[in-house]
Amino acid sequence: MAATYEPIATTTLLSTALGYTFSSIPNTYTDLVLIVQGSTVVSAGDSITLQFNDDTTSNYSTTGLYGTGSSAASYRESNTFTQTGRISTTQSTSIINIMNYTNGSTYKTVLARGNAPDSLVITQVSLWRKTEAITKIKIANQNNVVFSIGTTFTLYGIKAA
Amino acid sequence: MLNSLVSVLQGGAGAAATAYESIATVTASGGETSLTFSSIPSTYTHLQLRFSALEAAGNNITMQFNNDNANNYVYHYLVGTGSAAYAGSVTATNKVVIEGQYNGTVGTYPNVGIVDILDYTNTSKNKTVRSLSGGDNNSTTGEISLNSGLWLNTASISTIKVLASASFDAGSSFALYGIKGA
Numbered sequence: 400m401a402a403t404y405e406p407i408a409t410t411t412l413l414s415t416a417l418g419y420t421f422s423s424i425p426n427t428y429t430d431l432v433l434i435v436q437g438s439t440v441v442s443a444g445d446s447i448t449l450q451f452n453d454d455t456t457s458n459y460s461t462t463g464l465y466g467t468g469s470s471a472a473s474y475r476e477s478n479t480f481t482q483t484g485r486i487s488t489t490q491s492t493s494i495i496n497i498m499n500y501t502n503g504s505t506y507k508t509v510l511a512r513g514n515a516p517d518s519l520v521i522t523q524v525s526l527w528r529k530t531e532a533i534t535k536i537k538i539a540n541q542n543n544v545v546f547s548i549g550t551t552f553t554l555y556g557i558k559a560a
Numbered sequence: 561m562l563n564s565l566v567s568v569l570q571g572g573a574g575a576a577a578t579a580y581e582s583i584a585t586v587t588a589s590g591g592e593t594s595l596t597f598s599s600i601p602s603t604y605t606h607l608q609l610r611f612s613a614l615e616a617a618g619n620n621i622t623m624q625f626n627n628d629n630a631n632n633y634v635y636h637y638l639v640g641t642g643s644a645a646y647a648g649s650v651t652a653t654n655k656v657v658i659e660g661q662y663n664g665t666v667g668t669y670p671n672v673g674i675v676d677i678l679d680y681t682n683t684s685k686n687k688t689v690r691s692l693s694g695g696d697n698n699s700t701t702g703e704i705s706l707n708s709g710l711w712l713n714t715a716s717i718s719t720i721k722v723l724a725s726a727s728f729d730a731g732s733s734f735a736l737y738g739i740k741g742a
Contacts, residue, residue, distance in 0.1 A: 403737065465640075474640075478698065522706065526695075
């Protein structure tokens with residue numbers, strides 16, 4: 400049976416970097432799943448940010464929910480960048496679902512969960528206000544600090560029937 | 561390569577080629593109050609439903625199993641509205657919520673969700689549901705929610721009905737996947 404859940408590409412940083420970009424993403428899947436596992440150097444990166452198709456404008460927004468160990472809270476960022484998952488100076492894991500990424504009629508919604516053991520657990524929903532199919536994802540972090548050596552970025556595609 | 565089942569159920573780690581399979585996709589033509597998956601094969605261990613829905617304002621999305629619309633369901637929720645976080649529960653009700661109320665006004669802002677239905681064929685256990693869902697519309701009405709649900713029935717699940725409290729707009733799609741154990 401043809402694979403439904405397929406790895407598209409993966410990379411492991413051999414030197415510190417401000418992020419990574421996946422390009423030429425095939426349009427043959429329904430959803431994309433991005434997994435970021437690693438850390439940042441010197442200081443926490445805070446949220447992982449995504450830019451799609453080289454859109455550097457303010458076409459992004461996020462609603463988030465998080466728990467710090469002592470309280471739960473929610474926040475919103477409008478007309479800014481996406482905030483998906485979490486990256487910190489300790490090993491952190493984020494699973495980011497980019498839903499219906501090729502649909503030419505709707506904006507693109509992203510669901511993410513992030514775990515930064517030294518600080519919080521977080522989940523976010525983000526919106527990119529463009530109807531074009533996503534072919535490129537640029538990954539960075541909110542505080543623009545470098546990711547550590549050994550940080551992995553893995554992209555999967557899920558194909559619906 | 562096969563990743564652990566736990567990581568698969570957390571909404572997206574990679575799996576072996578045949579461990580995660582597409583079962584069916586249902587797409588609304590517009591105006592439907594429910595969409596149904598019938599004759600679900602019993603050959604998997606868990607099910608995952610992934611959806612992208614376009615909805616009228618005030619809508620939420622719920623789920624019933626095997627056409628049971630009696631008060632055999634319980635659910636809990638943790639919600640972030642962008643300005644507040646709140647939690648709650650509903651007991652002895654006739655469905656579980658998998659996506660909270662949509663407050664958007666534009667049909668191009670899809671609400672999305674990932675729903676895990678665990679051990680769905682085990683006839684010794686009641687059935688549990690976990691969902692992560694939400695929608696943002698770059699205004700004050702976005703929402704992210706975590707929901708857990710329980711169907712107080714040990715029957716194997718063969719039918720899943722997804723219901724809209726209002727209706728589904730055309731293009732709303734629900735894709736069901738099966739996850740095999742080792």
